Amino acid sequence: MQREQISVFDMFKVGIGPSSSHTLGPWRAAQKFVQLLESKSTLSLVDGIKILLYGSLAKTGKGHGTDIAVLLGLCGFDPVTFPVDKIEEEINQIGSEHTLVLGGKRQISFNVETDLLFLYNESLPFHPNAVTFQALLSDGKAISQTYYSIGGGFVVTEGGEGNAKPEVDLPFPIDTAANLLHWCIKTGLKISDVVMENELAWRSEKETRDGVLAIFNAMAECMYRGCHTGGYLPGGLNVARRAAELNKRLIGNKTYGNYKEWVSAIRKTGNSFHSILDWVSCFALAVNEENASFGRVVTAPTNGAAGVVPAVLQYYIVFCDGFNDDNIIKFLLTASEIGSIFKKGATISAAMGGCQAEIGVSSAMAAAALTERLGGSQRQVLMAAEIAMEHHLGMTCDPIGGLVQVPCIERNTMGAIKAITASQLALQSNPDKAKVSLDAVVKTMWQTAQDMNVKYKETSDGGLAVNIPLSLPEC
Template sequence: MPMQKEQISVFNMFKIGIGPSSSHTLGPWRAAQQFVALLQQRQVVELVVQVKILLYGSLAKTGKGHGTDIAILLGLSGDDPVTFDVTQINPKVDKIKRDHQLILGNHQPISFYFDDDLMFLFNESLPFHPNAVTFQAFLSDGKAVSETYYSIGGGFVVRENETSDASHEVDLPFPIDTAADLLHWCRKTGLKISEVVMENEMAWRSEDEAKSKILDIFNTIKECIYRGCHTTGYLPGGLNVGRRAAALNKKLIGNRPYGNFDEWVAAIRETGDSFKNILDWVSCFALAVNEENASFGRVVTAPTNGAAGVIPAVLQYYLVFCEGYTDAKIIQFMFTASEIGSIFKKGATISAAMGGCQAEIGVSSAMAAAALTECLGGSQRQAMMAAEIAMEHHLGLTCDPIGGLVQVPCIERNTMGAIKAITASQLALQTNPDNAKVSLDAVVKTMWQTAQDMNSKYKETSDGGLAINIPLSLPEC
């Protein structure tokens, strides 16, 4: 069964974090923080003398490539992925390994031996979800505290015997579990999808706060795109994958001068709006984000880290080549996208470990397609049709990362997802939704059925597909 229905805020779907994976990096990081908070709540932190971490299923099989071990050490240390200086990740982790000491919650020094205290249980899985981690804290009085957490995709974390990681329940004016629910409220009120989302969001926070927070999210996206388009070198992890966004940016921009993000955008517009040029820029934007993600950079889950480049690429395409930058359009785009992602999470999954890459790139493409369609003037039904088209043509997409790294084929898949989102939007805008044969709810249901039928070796385990057919020593093409 899909995860239990829940109330999902825009800011549950879009989270600021650190790459390379929302389910294998951000989720375990948050789980470690939650475990420390539990120890603090029980007032036993100062009694802790040892902590052991047990990684199960997909977290064990691809955890090292995804930085699960690194994230957990930082989370236990009391660091936060929203604010932690990414340039200090390696130095801090190296110090923990070298000194055999971890400062639990930035307060309690404990001995920590990486090879003994952090265990990758490659052949063990827990039934609730493939991404499971158990923390065991041993106390000086001979007692122990043990808790298991599940990283269920998109940075969402649930504790054993809990039901969800959603925001505190509130009275939503427009409760939505399915696309049919969303369409019902749109028809009844005449509101756009983004306007329905805003009304619901105000059950958690004021309109001004919601708008401010989403613009903060966008600023992180903007900075990520810009960094990625101006950073050269090779990605970490041993595959020797070279960064391509910076070279492509330089080739496309030519000799046009710029000194900051806004000037860069103006220079991009000067490159023209030919079909080929726009395709190149969309690919450049997507590559930039996911190269940053693969390098433990700061990104936004959209709805996951592995698919973090699709929505930024499509949004940047819209803002640069269609309408120009306005706060109102950015908010409209992000709010519409979040609701589509929420519907997939409630009716299926956004975790590649549960559903393959269709659950990540497919969902992000559907989110972007709907958002673009509404922003371009499409009706509510056309926006949902665009989401359906985008997902329909990602059904069955497997997750088979080479070397357990979020690099090949993950980075290029973001470019494909972005282009499919734009194509889906254009098709929907040119189509009468009365003639649609497949509903968004039908494709959500189909995606979940496909996920259940998919062999586990294609679900972020690196046990099948490209992950076993491409030699790790293969030189980069």
């Protein structure tokens, strides 16, 4: 497996839903292609663009907004800052005027029907999520580049290049859970402290802390919006949003002006078992309903699994008195390291590994982070991550209609609850007597991914996707 240096800001990335591999990744790929044209001084020579979507990007691309993402990326818009309420307007304009302003500089003719092709029956061997951009130049030449969206918003070319950042000398190089535990034992540091020391190789502590808090704020804003927005999700399934109604039933009809006021009000609703279950489900639903609505979310480690880590963090904030900057930063640092171990040793792409690679990994990340914050030892933290993933092994990815809605949204609630349960089990256990290590589970997950039938890997060719008869619009 490929080994790489992964930062907390690689695992947690702000973007637009509904999918990190099918929306955020292709968006970034389109931006990279524009950058390639600019680097070759050929942007001003481009007369036309062809976009070819292969494999999983073709089969579930319309449901995931892949077509929307590549067009906005080619226009030079950024998913971190582009106003989500302007998406429909911009796409409609491209479609009606049959033009596209490449990189925001070069206006070219573009026909969505003939220049953006979904190659449903073609797949490239390097990775199922492939997109090729072809630029036709005025001098008769052409420039072509294929990118692979490998999960979590990561984009590479076939040589494995992409998402490049300066390679640094990490004080604690980590590829496996065994490596991580080695450094913890040798230094006596908590996992979050080891991660922070590594982050310092890239930037100052203040920059890291500010950046992680910005990630948290994006998560919190997404959750707050989701808990206060009703209606139905786009795409044709006619799925009703539930988080806002559940929030109202739990907290009453009062309105709260901001996230902090809302948190204070939630605390007053009590901490019974049923109440906590309802709230954790509400938190997770809110995030992924926003994700399904082309809202702004944070990959954790993907968009389809974006609700698990924020829901468990919100549980910790509200019901375990964890609401301070240090706790939030350390929670997210620990979670990111567990996610990076899965990415290095297996995959975080549902197109490669099914939903175990998304919900399973996010549940392991959340379980580990919660366990450390609740006072668990380093071994208990790794044990919690192992327990959480062990009970997601083999989970398939079978989105109905290619939309990140059914069963994806509810799976985030299940992943969050499993994470909390895994944490509690680990905290009440002796990790020295554990029969299964986290590295063994990572290895098993990868083997399971390789053995899994392709129809259960985000193609919508199997499972619920073929057993729920639906008539969806073509776009």
